[in-house]
Amino acid sequence: MKIDGIDHQRTLRAQGVARAELLRRTAHGEHRTVRPWYVTDAAPTDLLALLELGLRPTCLDAASLHGVWTPPHTGVHVFRPRMLRLPPELEDVRELPLRRGRMKGTGKRPLQRLVLHGPELRSWPDDDPVPDLGLVLEHAARCLPTVKAAVLMESSLQRRLIGRGQLEQVFLRLPKDIRRPL
Incomplete structure (x- = not known):
């Protein structure tokens, strides 16, 4: 994207x-x-903070950048190349001052926990800062409860961001135990 x-x-x-x-x-x-x-x-500064760490948004965060309706959530869902190591200060904390909101009275951004996604890739599959919607939905199906993943997929279809054929390709990449309830 x-x-x-x-x-x-x-x-x-x-x-x-x-x-x-x-x-x-x-x-x-x-x-x-x-x-x-x-x-x-x-x-966008939120996205730059991730790219500077060698990370990309995925799952709920990337879906919202694609225009998919997403339920409220905490944490920033990201994935990284397998060879990338997070800086020591983030390896334990895994929090970043992301999102546009500010804490009342302080002017500071709240910290958001990083939710690291697999599968870890050797390299990015493309040259875009936000992965394509098919990969984002695949990550969501592997990460989220079935109902939330289904909501993302339904929203993607309703908003015509993905076609049924493309969504079927996403399903084919999922294990049966995830694919069946979806």
Whole structure:
């Protein structure tokens, strides 16, 4: 899923942007690098906090970015490449000041617990900062209670964000014990 203010280096190169031009843009403050992405001020800060750690949103958090209705939830659902180790301070705490809300009277953002998803991947399956909706729904089916996963899938269909054929492909990737009740 393409997000305003975030471009993968391969995407920019495929569009014909030369390395020298990327270096010039970085030097002039037009964007900054969050490997392997180039980001501008238009990028959502919540998403940038994850990308800076080498993480991507998935499950409920990525579904909401896709426009799927999501039930209220706590924690930030993320996945990471298998080789990535979280910084020591996050390995134990697994909390980040994410979401746009602020705690009353303090002006600070509340901490949100990181919910790490599997399967851990060797590398990202694509160059987008938010995974495609099929992978997001697969992660949701493996993570959430059946009813909540079904709600995400139904919302995706109702809002025409995914087709029945695509959803059937998601089901085929799920184990029988998860697929059957869905």
